[in-house]
Amino acid sequence: MRSPLSAACLLACLLAAGGCGRNGPPPLLDLAPGSARGANVVLITLDTVRADRLGCSGHTPSVTPTLDRICADGIRFANAVTPAPITLPAHASLLRGLDPPHHGLRYNAEFPQAGGQPSLAGDLRQAGYRTAAVVASFVLDRRFGLSQGFDDYDDRVDSQRQHGGATLRNERDAEAVTDAALALLQRDGDTRPLFLWVHYYDAHAPYAPLQPIASTDPQALYTAEIAQVDAAIGRLLQSPALAAERTVLIVAADHGESLGEHGEVAHGLFLYDSTTHIPLLLRLPRRELAGSVVTGLAGLVDVRASVNSLLGLAPPARSDGIDWLATSRSAGQGLYQEAALPYFDFGFAPLYAWRGATERFVEAPQPEYYDLAADPQERHNRYAAAQSGADSRAERARQRLDALRLDAPAIPAAASALEQADPAVTARLRSLGYLGSSTASAELADPKSQIAVVNLHSDAVHQLDAGNAAAALALLDQARALSPRNEAVLRLSAKAELQLDRLDAAEVTLKAILAIRQNADSLLLLAQIRVLRGDFDTAATLLQQAEQSEPQHGGIAIARGDIALREGDVEAARREYERAAQIDPARTGDIARQRLRPLATAPKP
Ligand SMILES: [Zn+2]
CATH class of the missing domain: 3.40.720.10 (Alkaline Phosphatase, subunit A)
Structure with a gap:
C-alpha cells in the first residue's frame, strides 16, 4: 500500500519534472534489490x-x-x-x-x-x-x-x-x-x-x-x-x-x-x-x-x-x-525511438518517436500520432485531427519527444560530425550506402511516401544477389520511374547494368549519380569503363577527380594498376596493386592480391 502524498512532497513533485522519489510511481517489479x-x-x-x-x-x-x-x-x-x-x-x-x-x-x-x-x-x-x-x-x-x-x-x-x-x-x-x-x-x-x-x-x-x-x-x-x-x-x-x-x-x-x-x-x-x-x-x-x-x-x-x-x-x-x-514510468513518461536507416540507406528523412504506454508520436515530414489502445495496428494517424484541436494528446506527445531530443544530436548532424572527424569512416559509411546528404531534414523525403521505391530496391538487391541482373534492372527501372533522383536506386542500377555488360547505359546512370553528388565510387566505375574502352586519358582524369573526393580509396590504385598493365608496364602495375592492399586493405585487399598473383611469376625487366 502506498503512503499518501505529504504536502511537502506534493510541492516537490510539482516542481520537479522527475517526480517524487519515495512517493513516485510504484516499482514495476515487487522484488528486493540484491x-x-x-x-x-x-x-x-x-x-x-x-x-x-x-x-x-x-x-x-x-x-x-x-x-x-x-x-x-x-x-x-x-x-x-x-x-x-x-x-x-x-x-x-x-x-x-x-x-x-x-x-x-x-x-x-x-x-x-x-x-x-x-x-x-x-x-x-x-x-x-x-x-x-x-x-x-x-x-x-x-x-x-x-x-x-x-x-x-x-x-x-x-x-x-x-x-x-x-x-x-x-x-x-x-x-x-x-x-x-x-x-x-x-x-x-x-x-x-x-x-x-x-x-x-x-x-x-x-x-x-x-x-x-x-x-x-x-x-x-x-x-x-x-x-x-x-x-x-x-x-x-x-x-x-x-x-x-x-x-x-x-x-x-x-x-x-x-x-x-x-x-x-x-x-x-x-x-x-x-x-x-x-x-x-x-x-x-x-x-x-x-x-x-x-x-x-x-x-x-x-x-x-x-x-x-x-x-x-x-x-x-x-x-x-x-x-x-x-520505479515504473508515470503516464507522461515514455521512451525515445529513432530510425536512422531511411537517412543512411536512401537519403530520406530520419524518424524520431516518443512511445508512451498507449500512444506514439512520430516526428517526420508528415508527423504521425497513434492511440495504441484504440488502434494497436497504428492504421489511423490522428495527427491532423490533433492540429485542428480535436486531440491535444498528440501535441503533448510531440513536446515530450522534443524534451527527450534536447541533448541528443539529430542523425544528420551526428553523421556529418563523424564524417569530419574521420575520412576513413566516411569511406566505410559510403560503402554501406550512406549518402552524406547535406540537405536539411525538413527537405528530405518522408520514408512512408517512398515505401514502393524501398521495396523495389530491396527486391532488386535479392535478384542481383541471386545472379538475376536482368530481373533486378527491370525492378530498378520501375523504382527510377517513381523516384528519378534516388541515389541508392541509381547506384544499384549501375551495378546491374555493369553485370549485364551494358556499358553505355551504366555510363549514363553513373553520370546521373555524379550530378546529384560527387563521389569516388561512381567516378571509379566510370574510369573503369573508359579503361575497358582503351580511353586511358579520360580514365586518368576521372581517377584524379576520384582521388580528390576520397584520397585513400584503394580502388583508384587498382584502376591505375589496370591501366599500367594494359600499357605493358608490369612494375608500375605491381606498385599500384601493392599500394591498394596497403592503403585500403578492408575494401581492396583481396582484389589487389588477386591482381598481384599472376604478376609474381612475371619476369622483372
Ligand atoms: Zn537485429
Whole structure:
C-alpha cells in the first residue's frame, strides 16, 4: 500500500519534472534489490523476433515451448519496446542502458567514438564475474564496439554460405551458436559467477530454416526459424553451468519484423510496433513472480540498471532507463525511438518517436500520432485531427519527444560530425550506402511516401544477389520511374547494368549519380569503363577527380594498376596493386592480391 502524498512532497513533485522519489510511481517489479546477488546472468537476444510470435504471447499453435516455459517460470513484459529497429544500435542500448544518441551507435556501421563505453558486461566484470559473449552476425563484430567488458567475445561468422536455397552472409545458425556457447561453458576451474550473452540471428531475413518446410510463405518460413531458435535455446539451457536456481535469465529481441505491415517487408525503415514492440522475459533464481505479466512500459534501455539492482550492484553512472525494482514510468513518461536507416540507406528523412504506454508520436515530414489502445495496428494517424484541436494528446506527445531530443544530436548532424572527424569512416559509411546528404531534414523525403521505391530496391538487391541482373534492372527501372533522383536506386542500377555488360547505359546512370553528388565510387566505375574502352586519358582524369573526393580509396590504385598493365608496364602495375592492399586493405585487399598473383611469376625487366 502506498503512503499518501505529504504536502511537502506534493510541492516537490510539482516542481520537479522527475517526480517524487519515495512517493513516485510504484516499482514495476515487487522484488528486493540484491535478491539475486551472486547469481549467474544469462542474456539471450533473439534477432528480429516479433513479440507476438511467442506462444506465451498468444501465438497459436505455439512453436516456442522453451520460451513458453521461461514465461511460466518467470516474468513477461507485455509492453516492451526497443529504441531502434536495427541490430547494432538496439544491442548497444541494451548493454549500455542508453538511447542511441547517447551511446552514439546510430546505425549498423563503425562509429569509432562510440566504442569503449561502460556496459552491463563491464559492470559485471568489475563485480567479479567472468564475462563471455557469442554473437551470430558480423553486424555485432568486435570492431563495432560491443565487446567492451567481455573476457571472451566469440564473433566468428562465415563470410558466406549456401543454405536452403538462400545465401547467408556473415552469420551463423542457432545450432552453431549454441555449440560455441556450450564450448565456452566447458572450461574448467573458473569459480567466478558467469555473465553470458548469446545472440541468435536466424529469424533475420533471408528466411531459410535449417529443417526445410513445405511452405514457401514468408510468414511460415519466418515462424519456422523462430522455432529453430527456440529449440537451440532449450539445448543451451540444459547445460549444468546454467542451472536455473543459480541464474538470472533475460530473453529479449533487438527489434521485430514488419512482415508487410505498413508496406514494410522487414525492419529498420519505420518506428511502428510491428518492428519496435519486442518480447522481453526475465526469469529469477527462485522463480519469484513466476508466470506474471507486466503491462507497464519497459524498454531495452532498462535492462542494465535493473540487472545491477537485482544483483545488488551500484546503478550505472548514466542511464536512460529505469530500475524496475525502484520505479515504473508515470503516464507522461515514455521512451525515445529513432530510425536512422531511411537517412543512411536512401537519403530520406530520419524518424524520431516518443512511445508512451498507449500512444506514439512520430516526428517526420508528415508527423504521425497513434492511440495504441484504440488502434494497436497504428492504421489511423490522428495527427491532423490533433492540429485542428480535436486531440491535444498528440501535441503533448510531440513536446515530450522534443524534451527527450534536447541533448541528443539529430542523425544528420551526428553523421556529418563523424564524417569530419574521420575520412576513413566516411569511406566505410559510403560503402554501406550512406549518402552524406547535406540537405536539411525538413527537405528530405518522408520514408512512408517512398515505401514502393524501398521495396523495389530491396527486391532488386535479392535478384542481383541471386545472379538475376536482368530481373533486378527491370525492378530498378520501375523504382527510377517513381523516384528519378534516388541515389541508392541509381547506384544499384549501375551495378546491374555493369553485370549485364551494358556499358553505355551504366555510363549514363553513373553520370546521373555524379550530378546529384560527387563521389569516388561512381567516378571509379566510370574510369573503369573508359579503361575497358582503351580511353586511358579520360580514365586518368576521372581517377584524379576520384582521388580528390576520397584520397585513400584503394580502388583508384587498382584502376591505375589496370591501366599500367594494359600499357605493358608490369612494375608500375605491381606498385599500384601493392599500394591498394596497403592503403585500403578492408575494401581492396583481396582484389589487389588477386591482381598481384599472376604478376609474381612475371619476369622483372
Ligand atoms: Zn537485429
